[in-house]
Amino acid sequence: MSNSRMSEIEFESLLRHAVIENFYEELDSLPPREELAKMYTASPEHEKRMRKLFARENRKEISKKIQKIGRRAAAAALILVILLFSALMFNPEVRATVVETIKSWSQEFVRFTSPYAESEGTSKEPTFIPAGFWEEHRSELDFITTVFYMNADGEHIMFESTAADGSVAVDGTDVEHDVIIEEGIEFHVFVSTDELADSFIVWEVGGWIYRLYSTIPVEYLQIMALSLG
Amino acid sequence: MLIFYLSALETEEERMKLAELYHEYEPLMFRYAMKLMGSAEQSQDAVHDAFLAVIRHKEKYLSLSDRNFRSLIVIIVKSKCLDLIKREKKTIPVAIEDMTFEEPIERSGEEIFLKNEKAEKLHQAVKRLDETSRIILEMKYVLGMSYKEIAAETNLTTKQIDNNMMKAKAKTRKYLEESGEANDEQ
Numbered sequence: 014m015s016n017s018r019m020s021e022i023e024f025e026s027l028l029r030h031a032v033i034e035n036f037y038e039e040l041d042s043l044p045p046r047e048e049l050a051k052m053y054t055a056s057p058e059h060e061k062r063m064r065k066l067f068a069r070e071n072r073k074e075i076s077k078k079i080q081k082i083g084r085r086a087a088a089a090a091l092i093l094v095i096l097l098f099s100a101l102m103f104n105p106e107v108r109a110t111v112v113e114t115i116k117s118w119s120q121e122f123v124r125f126t127s128p129y130a131e132s133e134g135t136s137k138e139p140t141f142i143p144a145g146f147w148e149e150h151r152s153e154l155d156f157i158t159t160v161f162y163m164n165a166d167g168e169h170i171m172f173e174s175t176a177a178d179g180s181v182a183v184d185g186t187d188v189e190h191d192v193i194i195e196e197g198i199e200f201h202v203f204v205s206t207d208e209l210a211d212s213f214i215v216w217e218v219g220g221w222i223y224r225l226y227s228t229i230p231v232e233y234l235q236i237m238a239l240s241l242g
Numbered sequence: 243m244l245i246f247y248l249s250a251l252e253t254e255e256e257r258m259k260l261a262e263l264y265h266e267y268e269p270l271m272f273r274y275a276m277k278l279m280g281s282a283e284q285s286q287d288a289v290h291d292a293f294l295a296v297i298r299h300k301e302k303y304l305s306l307s308d309r310n311f312r313s314l315i316v317i318i319v320k321s322k323c324l325d326l327i328k329r330e331k332k333t334i335p336v337a338i339e340d341m342t343f344e345e346p347i348e349r350s351g352e353e354i355f356l357k358n359e360k361a362e363k364l365h366q367a368v369k370r371l372d373e374t375s376r377i378i379l380e381m382k383y384v385l386g387m388s389y390k391e392i393a394a395e396t397n398l399t400t401k402q403i404d405n406n407m408m409k410a411k412a413k414t415r416k417y418l419e420e421s422g423e424a425n426d427e428q
């Protein structure tokens with residue numbers, strides 16, 4: 014009995030060894046990559062399909078992360094809105110204390126707020142979207158709407174609208190800030206000095222604070238901003 | 243914003259890594275796929291599906307060493323070839339279970355003399371196995387996959403994997419016996 018069992022163990026061990034040896038013998042006997050590349054060439058259509066596959070997976074990952082970050086950011090902004098609203102209801106000194114606390118939260122952030130404005134109607138959205146982009150994801154809360162656009166190359170544009178009795182903070186580090194006035198609207202343009210980081214535009218219309226950010230040229234964002242309808 | 247940038251950078255690195263791996267192993271994958279599929283178009287489908295499988299488990303696969311990833315991608319592309327054949331219900335002169343990838347190599351007498359005979363016979367027996375069995379054995383022994391993982395990659399059930407393994411072991415043992423190298427001690 015024990016001999017039979019040993020035989021089984023020996024067989025399993027030899028089989029494992031044979032499979033592994035067989036596999037690597039075949040693999041290692043193949044010509045190097047350069048020679049194989051001369052023998053087997055993919056069609057341009059296949060190469061395009063593979064690029065899209067990688068871009069699509071990239072978008073899915075970014076989209077998932079954006080949803081997570083978007084929810085966190087929306088929650089943070091909501092808390093901010095509630096804090097400011099509460100402060101307005103009470104002693105102005107208390108309100109001043111709250112505002113000071115928020116300002117000192119992060120020196121790198123630039124805060125946009127218009128606490129006395131009331132939002133008119135519903136927020137608007139850009140009617141111009143750069144060619145090749147489509148709406149990938151949308152999130153709508155009471156005070157904040159976020160729309161995420163993507164293209165086949167994995168580039169993104171994020172559009173956000175926030176009710177004016179709220180507050181919007183943007184990262185003011187590694188950007189060049191400019192103010193452009195078009196059609197009576199003051200656009201704050203932040204052009205990133207790092208080509209891998211987003212540039213963004215912030216502006217207020219009709220009691221709504223709008224934001225656009227992307228790594229695409231900021232001129233496209235300006236056109237989008239002006240196209241609000 | 244900073245968090246978003248870092249997240250995007252991490253994904254961009256992954257994308258570049260995937261593209262690099264594809265560029266490096268594409269000819270190798272095609273070589274194996276063409277052998278099984280016979281057509282460039284279907285080989286390309288198999289290569290595409292293989293990389294889709296890599297992306298699904300990228301957290302695990304992208305951290306593999308070059309040698310291990312090379313083994314993985316070869317086995318996966320062979321598995322996807324068989325998948326495609328089954329899916330298209332291709333009419334083949336030989337049943338899938340009886341397909342073999344290569345003819346057994348006849349080794350010189352001197353080579354056999356230098357190697358353990360039993361192991362050598364088993365080596366030859368493995369070469370005679372059908373392609374499905376070989377891929378399953380390679381996934382188990384070369385890649386160290388569990389039955390569940392093998393089932394996920396091959397679209398078979400764990401029961402089918404188990405049956406296939408048992409059949410493959412029985413076939414190779416039978417080959418050993420017929421070669422006079424069986425070692426059944428009663």
